[in-house]
Amino acid sequence: MKDTITRPKGKFSSPFSVLAVAACIAAFTPSTLWAADPPSQQSLDLPQVVTEAAAPAGMPVLKETTHPTIKLSPDDTELVRLDDDAGLVVVGNPEHANVIADSTRTLVVIPRKPGATYFTVMNTGGNIIMRRLIIVAGPEEHYVRVKNSCRSGGSKDCNENNIYYCPDTCHKILIGAEEVSVDDRDVQNGQSSGKTSGASGPDNSSNSDDGSEEEGTEE
Numbered sequence: 001m002k003d004t005i006t007r008p009k010g011k012f013s014s015p016f017s018v019l020a021v022a023a024c025i026a027a028f029t030p031s032t033l034w035a036a037d038p039p040s041q042q043s044l045d046l047p048q049v050v051t052e053a054a055a056p057a058g059m060p061v062l063k064e065t066t067h068p069t070i071k072l073s074p075d076d077t078e079l080v081r082l083d084d085d086a087g088l089v090v091v092g093n094p095e096h097a098n099v100i101a102d103s104t105r106t107l108v109v110i111p112r113k114p115g116a117t118y119f120t121v122m123n124t125g126g127n128i129i130m131r132r133l134i135i136v137a138g139p140e141e142h143y144v145r146v147k148n149s150c151r152s153g154g155s156k157d158c159n160e161n162n163i164y165y166c167p168d169t170c171h172k173i174l175i176g177a178e179e180v181s182v183d184d185r186d187v188q189n190g191q192s193s194g195k196t197s198g199a200s201g202p203d204n205s206s207n208s209d210d211g212s213e214e215e216g217t218e219e
Contacts, residue, residue, distance in 0.1 A: 047086035087124035
């Protein structure tokens with residue numbers, strides 16, 4: 001008696017079943033030809049941050065501030081939100097504070113040495129959208145403003161108003177290429193008077209030997 005082997009019959013018999021299995025594997029196997037390209041990620045175009053000395057020539061000039069003064073202690077930072085995309089940020093004196101662009105709508109102000117400076121923000125169209133004064137001071141730090149008598153000397157190097165930071169010995173505060181008048185009491189309290197240079201201070205001034213007037217050191 002001969003042994004017989006029963007073979008499956010039908011359309012899925014041997015050659016066809018192999019093709020069917022191969023088709024199923026191909027259908028569920030990812031292929032580089034079929035995979036869609038990942039969406040392109042647009043690079044974030046951050047605004048340029050420069051000092052006043054490196055600012056482009058012919059940029060608009062704005063003497064008055066547009067927003068309240070930023071008051072910082074040396075160990076603090078400030079986030080500044082913008083209503084428009086920034087294209088350029090100009091920092092008056094980076095020795096006192098620096099500005100870093102986190103995005104086109106968010107800036108980070110980082111304090112450095114105690115003192116006062118400012119920064120100006122321009123949008124992508126070249127228009128000024130913000131100009132703010134920055135005052136870096138601790139709660140126990142003292143400032144004094146000295147008014148010099150420049151009318152008699154006639155020297156171009158004579159500044160009518162100088163601001164000094166005096167924790168123990170006095171250090172002159174550099175604000176930048178232009179003079180920004182900050183009242184004594186307002187500096188100690190971290191507020192700006194918002195006036196242009198040459199504004200008169202308190203009446204409790206005394207004449208010094210070199211022709212300058214020292215106006216009330218804040219306690």
